[in-house]
Structures are given as C-alpha cells and as structure tokens.
Amino acid sequence: MFSHYKLAIFAGGVLFGTAGIKLLSSSDAKKAYTHVTAAALRARESVMRTVATVQENAADVLAEAKAINEQRAAAAETVEDAPAENA
Numbered sequence: 001m002f003s004h005y006k007l008a009i010f011a012g013g014v015l016f017g018t019a020g021i022k023l024l025s026s027s028d029a030k031k032a033y034t035h036v037t038a039a040a041l042r043a044r045e046s047v048m049r050t051v052a053t054v055q056e057n058a059a060d061v062l063a064e065a066k067a068i069n070e071q072r073a074a075a076a077e078t079v080e081d082a083p084a085e086n087a
Contacts, residue, residue, distance in 0.1 A: 022031060
C-alpha cells in the first residue's frame, strides 16, 4: 500500500507538471506575460525618472553647500586678517 501511495503521488506530479507546462505555454498565458512585462518596464521607467530627479536635486544641494562653505571660509579669513584692536 505504501508503494502505491508513492506511485500515485509521482503520477499526480507528472500529470500536474504536464498540465502546468501546457497552461504556461498557452497563448493566454503569453499575453499575460507580455502585459506583466510591459507593466514592469513602465514601472522601471518611472523609477529611473525619479532617481534622475533625486540625483539632480542632490547635485544642486551639494553645489549650494559648497558655496556656503566657501563664503564662510572667506568670511573667516577676513576676520582673521583684520587688525587686532587694543582692549
């Protein structure tokens, strides 16, 4: 009985696998794969646009931060170069 059980499970797996292959290679399944792939490509484009925008904003922030630091350094040099007053 135990060996019949294993044989039945094996036969069921083969049948399910064969039916699965037929189902996965059908024209309706191919249409579904095409639509899913198209949606994934649209999502990828959207993500890439967002990444590009974030990178541009980060570059702007970095440039502004460098300008601020240059201004502060110039102001600090001006203060250090000023003649010392007697207290």
